[in-house]
Amino acid sequence: MTRMTRLDSGLTVVSDEMEHVDSAALGVWVETGVRSEEEGEHGIAHFLEHMAFKGTATRSARSISEAIESVGGEINAATSVETTAYHARILAEDMPLALGILADILTEPAFAPEEVERERNVILQEIGSAEDVPEDRAFDALPEAAFRDQAVGRRILGTRDSVGAVSAEGLRRFFARHYTAGAMTVAAAGKVEHERLVEEVAAAFARVPAGAIPELANARYTGGILADTDDTAECQWILGFEGRAARHDDAIAAHLAAMSMGGGLSSRLFQALREERGLVYDTSAFHWAFADAGVFAVHLATSPDAVEEAVAVVLDELEDAIGTLTEEELARARAQMKAGILMSRESCSARMSQAARQAIVFGRPVPKEERIAEIERVSADDVKRILADVTRSTPTMVAVGPMDAPSADAVVRRFGRTAEPTL
Template sequence: MNVRTTRLENGLRVVTDTMPHLRTAALGVWVEAGSRSERPEQNGITHLLEHMAFKGTATRSARRIAEEIEAVGGELNAATSVEHTNYHARVLAEDVPLAVDMIADILQNSAFDEEELAREKHVILQELGAAHDTPDDKVFDQFQETAWARQAIGRPILGTRETVMSFTPDDLRTYLADHYRADNMVLAAAGAVDHDALVELARDRFSGLSSKASPDLAPAHYTGGTGRIERDLMEVQLVLGFEGQPYKAPDYYAVQVLASVMGGGMSSRLFQEIRERLGLCYAIYSFHWAFRDTGVFAIHAATGEEDVAKLFPALMEELAGAAAGIAQDDLDRAKAQIRAGLMMSLESPAARAGQIARQLMIHDHVMSLEEIQKRIDKVTLDCLKRVAATTFATVPTLSTVGPASVVLSADDVAQSLGHRLARAVGA
């Protein structure tokens, strides 16, 4: 890795990973503002702002933005998450100045035209409708809302029909001024990019950013509980979760490895036992979502209505079995999967730009591959056993979308799993 970082006078951080063998560059601005930054009446404004950034500035129309980047064969896009928003481009090396200029323009000079806003609200309502009609999307929204009840971190990124329709151009300008500050933004680039040249471009194009401190986030508190949506479906979508770890927690990498061991691929414990041996579902995997001060370990499964009653006891047995002990082969395989994923990400300039931006925001420095590998290597079987036992003993979160006959609750999970954990750990 060839990583360099510079902080500009106004607080904006510029980070690059030069990849000399490439002739293209991936670059963008990552902002420490996501749906978690919103007040209840603002739910969905971060996502709407991301859309509106491409709908015209003081000097470029929406059409000109699209035509200008595509005239050089480039791509320009954006994405909103719970804690971050990013605006990114992929261009040839010689077109990096154009990409920087365009991103700087849409972030500092957006027009927020009334007619464009009305059209984009309609587009987002279509997105909301599509998510509502997709059970495997809806179950995750329900899960997040249940895991962090009555908190910004638990609200949907898209917002609601009512909040989206309420936003005005002035609302967007106020939110932009409050949250898009130099101190919480990172300009990251990877590929065919010169660090010093990018710093000079950033100093010129982003000079208008405010250097005032950004608002503090309210702390998140994992709550757990039951979220159920009744639908007349042939299938049941479910997500079962437990309290996880924040990014900087000592056990962060241990829970990441645990998620890979339990349901990280076709060779994982959950897939082999529940999907392959018992045939109780057609899809099952586990994951760990980490945030600044909270996290969740969870399992997603999709199964038939008639198989739910058998699926849950089998799932409880696998979770308790992990707390009792995990085989060395499982640990080695999980570490190899994570290691390969890291190496593969280094070969993609777009993935690498996002990775170094997020690491700079989370850790205030870019972690080397060796540093990450050392942290993964420290995860032992005893460590996994301890982390599994403590994680699965936390308050469960259970979210289901499906027929009314599915009436399992988080309390049912806690009672069933608690007995099995006591027996397994005590054995």
């Protein structure tokens, strides 16, 4: 059973009890990410995530890691477009220890200037590592091209210049503005008792200031073209369109549309591009859903001499699916999506993450039966309608590797929208 309680401070506590396990996953989701950054703050949300583990008023960085590892636990964090998550995996008996550490790093981080400088170097190395991987460069560029000149489209890691400008004082200001009770959700899954968890969270996070989530500008899908044609051994190409927001009535249909097109080895794109023609070594279709916007996209990785033909096949398959996608194809996509939901329920960490996301996005736990029923209600006609609708939006195109600069003309001719300028 998943249960949720909202404290008087505005902080949300959600738990998913699993009686058959001896462990637990515990995390704190803060509704702030790269999208929350103001002008001049690019990369600061991710920088702050790194700094959370670099010491507090009462714990050094070393004591944090030693405390959790002394009981065989793990602790980590991640920054995304809209949230930053701090989470631990421990034995159930060590929940109070993990909660105390998470509360400490999220209420009294030290932001010591010498630690800021050390971590700056680590993040610059992380940026360099991402730059060395063509696929990472392509996926980092996708939101930048799809949401031009908006915070929601910024690269999560920041740039070398923006990371170089982050200061301890800037981190403190960002922390004070965004790390408030109303922006926090504590989620736990595994061997956990909800009432006890609520009491312990209320005590541990009593110092968190009350406050609502700062209002953000609405995301506006623009489409656009971004080409990075450096000489690499491979080519990465992504074609995107306007998708659906997480709470949109068609969000599930958009996910199923992506899975039907490129969600597995039996999907249209994998069969047409790799199995039948040998044009790519990897391809997929996916749908990213944010709070108020989304992106539907197709990705392929191939060699320079195969790009042109592979792109033509993608357009052919998208256009064909609008009219001919079958109930059998949708049934496979449904089965994949349902299996993903049900299999993930065997993992404490997955159930913790699901509970947190549901609390943030929908304001309540969503039973698995309800999610399965939503999937079952989507018809092949719904998926074809979604494919027809999204492909009429302004295209987004990202190219990384030694290929001609991409043109949206072929996409526009097929699906009927004006191309946006190259970034």
